[in-house]
Every structure is written in C-alpha cells, then in structure tokens.
Amino acid sequence: MHDRDPLRSGEAMAALAGLLADQTRATFCLALLDGRAWTVNELARQAGVAASTASEHVTQLVGGGLLAEERQGRHRYVRIADPDVAHLIETVTSAAGRRPMTVSSLGGANRRRALTYARTCYDHLAGRLGVAIADAMTDRGFVSWDHGLALTDDGADWLAAMDVRVDDRPASRRPALRSCLDWTERRPHLGGAVAAAVCRHAFDAHWISRVGNARAVTVTDTGRQAFVSAFGVAPEVLDSDGLATSGAVRRA
Amino acid sequence: MHDRDPLRSGEAMAALAGLLADQTRATFCLALLDGRAWTVNELARQAGVAASTASEHVTQLVGGGLLAEERQGRHRYVRIADPDVAHLIETVTSAAGRRPMTVSSLGGANRRRALTYARTCYDHLAGRLGVAIADAMTDRGFVSWDHGLALTDDGADWLAAMDVRVDDRPASRRPALRSCLDWTERRPHLGGAVAAAVCRHAFDAHWISRVGNARAVTVTDTGRQAFVSAFGVAPEVLDSDGLATSGAVRRA
DNA sequence: CGGACGTTTCGGTCGACGCCGAAACGTAGT
C-alpha cells in the first residue's frame, strides 16, 4: 500500500462527505438548517433514534467541525457551525433534490404544505415567500441576474432607507447575495449576507414569526402590508392557502 | 419503523453524500474535475484499486447521476455529468480543506508543486495562474466583488473585444461568475460560465497547453504575452518557479 | 480465426459502522 498524494486522493472529501452520508446525521443537519440551536434529545426525536445514538452522531458532527456546541447546565445545544457549513449543506441537498435517485415516496405530502408557504433556510427566508421576495426584488431592479447575482445601487439605497443593516465584514468572505435553489418551489430564492439581513429585519420588525418549533414561519398583518408595499410582493402570494403559483416562469 | 417525512429526513442527501463518502470514489471525482473523460482503467490506476473495483464504483457514480458515461468500443469513458455536479464537488472539497480533520500527512509535497502553478479546475483555470487572473481582472475593474461577484460592463466589453464568447444560455441557470476557493493558493479564483469561456479561449488561442495527462497546464510564450498585456497579470507570477506570491492580501 | 486487452460479473472475506438497552454521570429542582 504505497501512500498516495493527499492532494489528489479524496481523503478529506470522503471524510467530510461521510459525515453527511448517514440518514440520521443528514436529518440532523436538515433540521439544524433553521439556524437555531437544538438539544440532543430534540434531534433524537426528530430523527426517530435513541438518545444515545443521537449523542454519538452529534459528537461526530461536532468533531468534524460541522456543528458548534454550547453546553448549558444539563443541556447540550448544537447549531450549524458557520455560514460556510450551511452553504455546504444547502448545496448537497439541492443537488440531491435535482437528481433522480430511487423513488420519491410521495407520503407525508400533507405536512409538506406547512413548509411550502414560508420557512427559514439557515438564516434567510425560503418557501413561497422567499421565492416571491426574490421575484419582487428582481422586478423592482434591486437585484440583477445579468452577470452573476448582484445587489444593484438602487437595491443598496432601498435597504438603507428601510434601515436594514447588512453585516458587511463577516468572517471568510461570505458573498452578499447567493442564489439558493428552493426544494419546494424548485425555483431560486436569495441567500447570503443581504438575505440574512432582510430575514433578521423581518423578525425584528415583527413582519414574520415562528410557528411551533420547526422552520415554518407565518406572516403577520403588518408583515403582509410591508411585503406588499415595500417589496412589491403580489398580495395573493401571501394567502397562506393560495394555489396561485405567483407569476412564475419569469426568469425561466 | 414508522416512515418519516421524506422532506425532513435526509434520505436523498445521505444517499448523495454517500457517493462521495468513499475514499476511492472521492479520488475519482477529484481526478475527473479536470473536465475530461477518463476510462475505468485510468481511474483504477489513479486510485490504486483493482479494475473490477473501479468498475463497480463507476457504476454507482453514474447511477447516482454524478457521472455521465460514453461507451466507445471496448472503452467506457466517464466524465462529470454537468457543471452543477462540478460545483458540488468543488464545494465539498473546499469545505473539507478548510476544516481541521485529523492530520495533514504532509507527504507528497513535491508532486504538489507542479499543480500549484497552473491547472484546470473542471472547465476553468485554477492554481497560481487562476488566482492571478482573478486578481488582475479585479484590478482592471472587469469584475466587481462589492455586491456579490459580478462581471462589470467594462468586463463584458473587454471580453467581446477579445472575441471570447460566453455561453449565455446554458442548462440549469449556471451563474456567469462564481468564486471558487483554490486549495493550493487558499485564495479565490473565478469559476462559472465566464471563467469557462476564458479558459476555452486560452486553449484555442494556444496561450496554454496541457502537460502530461494530469490537470497541470503550461503557459506558452504567446500566452505569457497575452496574460501580461491583455489581463494585466504581473510577469513574475508566470515564472514557473517563482516564489513571489503575487501582490497577495489585496481583497483580504 | 485467435490473441490481446478493457471491462464486467460473481463469490467470498473482512472491517467499519449504526443501532439499541442498560447503566453511569451531572445538573436542576424540590
């Protein structure tokens, strides 16, 4: 067994991918994409495994640098370590979603509905609301897709006018805007530092609030007004049960 | 065993990550990042496994949609299926490279040198040359990093003047420009459709040519002139043995 | 036709790993 060039051999990549290659750990990561900290027990219940099993998995994920932990009393809270990891997980899931793979079990389509409306994706908005925001900002000329995704000058002014502060000097060169494929809408929504700032602002201004302990969020009445007037989102999109798929196929 | 919500469970993600979670398959993917088609035997030798083993791995990767195959006579050529897959692999490797993980074996540092100078990364340029091009295009105002990575109007004009045709309507919304972390330089170079067009043009114009059957490329004399005059790359960067790290820490 | 060569299939082996329950450990609250 002659040792191989570590650069060409996929040692590190295989080790990292191996952390995501287990159904239970993958479920953990998906759950943690809501950006909040979960306890070991919560994760165990989410994935349907024993607490002892969950503990071992969490230890692995923390050891691999994917999760950061914070111990408080008898609780052990874990969350996604940093935006890079969130991006990694998003990339893998969206790649997985677009690939054939065995079969889609089609079950549980009911519970799905709650999540398709509006939810958080790590630290930004996703679901029909997230996609609608992306569309609306495009229509108003606040973001441009022409040469890669970018915030326009108008967009920067508009954010400043709303007093949305974008974290401009984060660690590790996080992009201001990123396109993030939405796995329910099958269309892109906005990620990156700007989208995170918008999401944070939406929570702070009580435009949206969490429902239950999942990723799902609801839009408040004031939020409804704000999204329609300031963002230019079509009102019917915000009907929590509307089947109108908004004005799709615009940037097809 | 009650079945779980397929949206929340990491079924698909675990399956996809599992394809990359094996050292041998990961090595295949890394090798295939040069963008060309390899035969099963070549991959087997690259990873140091038997041909039969390699065949089975290739079948898995093709079945998972990561690789596309093309059979010619008694040969079976495989290549990365599409730019999305290349992006996936790049994301995982760069995430793996920035993570602690066990230990870096530090061996094979010699062979590394050949690759640090200039190489291809799927369909664009990487290595010191790739990073230098990214820096130069930034300095000349052809790309902007302010609000996400974007090609400026000057950049578009400049490309047109050089007769570099960018594939503008590809499948699956490929971004025009992407930042791609370089694992030898530890700094970003340019990926995406624009960078692919530049790379293709560089080959067509004989600015660069492949050396051996690896990812490494050399810069020709005409290429040297072109990179210095048209791109504004500092000449010393193109010295194949120069230790000058260019004018680093510019966009730090 | 017959050999050379790239590829694939098939058994079979072996190690790695996910899972559990039971018991131990720590913290928090009564």
Added chain:
DNA sequence: ACTACGTTTCGGCGTCGACCGAAACGTCCG
C-alpha cells in the same frame, strides 16, 4: 438529600459495503 431528567459510556448485535481474484464477455487487430 433525594428525585427527575438530559446526556454519555459501554457491550453487543447485525448489516452494509469495499475489496480482491478468477472467470466470462466484447471489441479491436494482426
């Protein structure tokens, strides 16, 4: 101090999958 509860450690079990060599299969070429 005693109880409750979240977490962790430890054996042990079962499975999955990576690997190889040998043999079969195709294609190309002399």
